[in-house]
Amino acid sequence: xxxxxxxxxxxxxxIPNVDGTAQPAKIESKTEPRIDGLRPFFLKTGIIENAxxxxxxxxxxxxxxxxxxxxxxxRGSFIxxxxxxxxxxxxxxxxxxxxxLYNNTSISASSAANTTNQTNVNVNGRTGLxxxxxxxxxxxxxxxLPSIVLEKYPKSTIDVxxxxxxxxxxxxxxxxxxKMLSLVNWVLNASSVALVDSxxxxxxxxxxxxxxxxxxxxxxxxxEIQEKDEGSVSCVASFMNLRxxxxxxxxxxxxxxxxxxxxxxxxxxxxxxxxxxVRANINSYFTTS
Amino acid sequence: xxxxxxVSFPPDVLARIAPDISLHRHLSxxxxxNLRNFTEFKPVDIASNNEITDSNANVFGxxxxxxxxxxVINTITLGVVxxxxxxxxxxxxxxxxxxxxxxxxxxxGRSGAPTDEEMIxxxxxxxxxxxxxxIPKTALSIKNYGSAVYDxxxxxxxxxxxxxxxxxxxxxxxxxxxxxxxxxLSHIKIFSKQVSTSSLxxxxxxxxxQALSRLALPRVYISDTSSGTKVSIRSRSSNTRGLxxxxxxxxxxxxxxxxxxxxxLNGATVDGDAMVDSEGPFDASGVSSNFGIIxxxxxxxxxxxxxxxxxxxxxxxxILSRLSIIATKDNxxxxxxxxxxxxxxxxxxxxxxxxxxxxxxxxxxx
Numbered sequence: 001x002x003x004x005x006x007x008x009x010x011x012x013x014x015i016p017n018v019d020g021t022a023q024p025a026k027i028e029s030k031t032e033p034r035i036d037g038l039r040p041f042f043l044k045t046g047i048i049e050n051a052x053x054x055x056x057x058x059x060x061x062x063x064x065x066x067x068x069x070x071x072x073x074x075r076g077s078f079i080x081x082x083x084x085x086x087x088x089x090x091x092x093x094x095x096x097x098x099x100x101l102y103n104n105t106s107i108s109a110s111s112a113a114n115t116t117n118q119t120n121v122n123v124n125g126r127t128g129l130x131x132x133x134x135x136x137x138x139x140x141x142x143x144x145l146p147s148i149v150l151e152k153y154p155k156s157t158i159d160v161x162x163x164x165x166x167x168x169x170x171x172x173x174x175x176x177x178x179k180m181l182s183l184v185n186w187v188l189n190a191s192s193v194a195l196v197d198s199x200x201x202x203x204x205x206x207x208x209x210x211x212x213x214x215x216x217x218x219x220x221x222x223x224e225i226q227e228k229d230e231g232s233v234s235c236v237a238s239f240m241n242l243r244x245x246x247x248x249x250x251x252x253x254x255x256x257x258x259x260x261x262x263x264x265x266x267x268x269x270x271x272x273x274x275x276x277x278v279r280a281n282i283n284s285y286f287t288t289s
Numbered sequence: 290x291x292x293x294x295x296v297s298f299p300p301d302v303l304a305r306i307a308p309d310i311s312l313h314r315h316l317s318x319x320x321x322x323n324l325r326n327f328t329e330f331k332p333v334d335i336a337s338n339n340e341i342t343d344s345n346a347n348v349f350g351x352x353x354x355x356x357x358x359x360x361v362i363n364t365i366t367l368g369v370v371x372x373x374x375x376x377x378x379x380x381x382x383x384x385x386x387x388x389x390x391x392x393x394x395x396x397x398g399r400s401g402a403p404t405d406e407e408m409i410x411x412x413x414x415x416x417x418x419x420x421x422x423x424i425p426k427t428a429l430s431i432k433n434y435g436s437a438v439y440d441x442x443x444x445x446x447x448x449x450x451x452x453x454x455x456x457x458x459x460x461x462x463x464x465x466x467x468x469x470x471x472x473x474l475s476h477i478k479i480f481s482k483q484v485s486t487s488s489l490x491x492x493x494x495x496x497x498x499q500a501l502s503r504l505a506l507p508r509v510y511i512s513d514t515s516s517g518t519k520v521s522i523r524s525r526s527s528n529t530r531g532l533x534x535x536x537x538x539x540x541x542x543x544x545x546x547x548x549x550x551x552x553x554l555n556g557a558t559v560d561g562d563a564m565v566d567s568e569g570p571f572d573a574s575g576v577s578s579n580f581g582i583i584x585x586x587x588x589x590x591x592x593x594x595x596x597x598x599x600x601x602x603x604x605x606x607x608i609l610s611r612l613s614i615i616a617t618k619d620n621x622x623x624x625x626x627x628x629x630x631x632x633x634x635x636x637x638x639x640x641x642x643x644x645x646x647x648x649x650x651x652x653x654x655x
Contacts, residue, residue, distance in 0.1 A: 005402055005403050005408055006392045006403060006408075006411065007390040007391060007392060007411050007412065007415050008390060008392070008474070009368055009370070009390040009472045009474060010370055010472070012370050012371060013368040013369070013370050013472050013474075014368060014369045014370065014371075014540055015366075015368050015369075016367070016368070016369050016509065016540040016541055016542050017539075017540070017541045017542065018346045018347045018507075018541070018542045018544050047358060047480075047481065048358070048396070048480055048481040049358045049481045049483055050396075050397065050398075050481055050482055050483070051396075051398060051481075054481075061344065065480065067396060067398060069398030072398075087400055091362070091364070091476070091478060092476050093341075093345055093347055093348050093364050093366055093476065094345065095345075095347075122368065122474055123366075124366075124390075124392040124474055124475075124476045125392065127402075159398055161396065161398060161400075163396065163478070163480075165362065166340075166341070166344065
């Protein structure tokens with residue numbers, strides 16, 4: 001069925017595989033200098049003028065843009081508190097993290113020459129969210145929800161729109177759980193900043209951290225992790241640091257068969273540690289800019 | 290009866306509640322609400338790096354341009370379509386050219402179906418590029434597509450092209466029975482829309498031209514499984530409506546960047562591996578400019594003025610006579626669209642000439 005609202009080309013158009021036999025020249029990934037064990041990140045607010053609040057964040061190859069629209073009036077019956085929604089979308093050409101696992105699509109960027117998982121669906125015409133986008137959106141939504149003073153905004157909606165412009169996975173190759181959670185982590189931090197920029201009342205600025213644990217070695221803000229090994233666990237957790245480090249969101253991926261309490265504690269401590277460092281950076285951004 | 294008191298508003302409030310009055314007051318003192326001169330264009334920045342193309346294997350051309358806070362990200366991905374060989378014989382002029390298939394998306398805090406504005410922008414862009422005769426069909430036809438051969442001994446695939454590996458290719462039992470052509474699929478994302486729809490078109494046009502001028506086409510090969518027998522299987526879970534393996538093909542793009550070749554646009558010369566753009570990518574395509582025409586009261590008479598590059602709510606809503614011109618620096622006009630929407634401020638021949646002159650000067654300066 002052709003889409004009458006978008007120009008997607010003729011219905012016979014085939015979207016070819018981009019092969020993985022000849023790897024594109026990879027940009028040398030330099031070991032970035034780390035400050036406090038984290039990668040440096042670039043943050044800017046207020047760049048989107050038709051939104052109430054916005055933020056732009058770059059870390060590694062990830063580029064994330066967040067716009068907050070709201071409080072906006074709703075039509076229809078009265079509600080005594082604002083409704084809150086988050087929509088996280090990747091630009092259509094980006095290969096999404098672990099999409100061969102969740103999205104039921106081809107492993108397009110990393111496929112070998114013999115893959116036949118090709119579709120003739122033009123991604124430019126994609127409507128709605130993919131499973132990964134849904135997962136990320138709902139994580140951000142549940143994590144931010146406890147911090148917003150919804151009672152202040154009756155009969156309104158607050159909508160957060162996240163656009164992922166670039167990811168660490170862009171160079172092809174399968175996307176690991178760790179990298180996905182790392183992306184989620186930075187999306188959450190960027191969303192919190194955008195929420196503050198919009199001037200919507202919050203109880204605390206939610207920040208999060210991401211940690212990876214293997215053989216009792218804990219790495220914060222992991223980038224180069226060999227995942228296939230046993231006992232490799234990644235975790236992203238979000239906190240309200242000024243409200244007694246209340247956990248507002250937690251997402252664990254990896255080998256969880258023998259996960260023990262002590263390991264979870266270790267991971268959470270790591271995430272908490274990182275969230276405080278991120279929080280300190282955000283605080284200084286807002287006080288000095 | 291109580292007298293109605295005169296109410297006065299601060300300028301920013303007036304601009305919201307009575308944009309037309311606010312516009313007239315600005316124009317009568319010789320300024321526009323955005324504080325530009327009448328025929329002054331908003332500056333445009335074009336990003337010089339090619340990062341999106343470099344870091345995404347499926348993107349073959351891209352551009353990022355910025356005007357004020359408005360940012361346009363344009364990416365071109367490729368599709369492949371089978372073409373009828375005999376169709377090339379047709380000599381009809383517009384049939385020799387093709388265009389891009391753009392999908393414009395404006396970030397505006399809503400999800401759902403595209404708005405009218407987005408659809409109009411996509412369609413106008415699609416048609417303007419076609420009628421400016423920029424992309425010859427021959428430039429997109431896929432010549433000498435290769436074949437991937439599986440070597441059981443090494444367990445690897447090797448790609449052979451008829452022009453690059455003629456000796457090996459002779460050994461492969463492979464005939465070019467079908468001809469294919471590329472389809473240019475463009476995605477345009479617009480952040481922080483501040484300017485009018487007409488100006489947005491100018492930005493989209495500029496970004497598409499920029500992306501096209503940087504577009505590098507890959508080599509195409511067919512993997513050898515395509516000669517195998519295909520069986521249609523009914524599948525319940527699949528969204529391909531039950532026919533698995535029929536619509537699927539084995540067309541692949543070779544991501545070897547050494548084999549990429551630039552798209553030869555009509556009018557632009559191609560030299561070696563890069564397009565000669567010593568004089569800029571907009572030479573052949575032209576630059577799109579837009580104007581609004583509005584009459585302002587002046588003493589006893591009315592004066593009709595030309596405003597370049599409309600921006601903001603006041604200009605968008607109160608200026609109904611519009612001109613949109615794509616002109617090249619060599620005095621070629623690729624497109625004129627003219628809407629005489631306001632009987633008070635009609636587009637006269639003089640204004641039209643003036644607008645064309647300004648467009649040419651702008652194209653020369655790009």
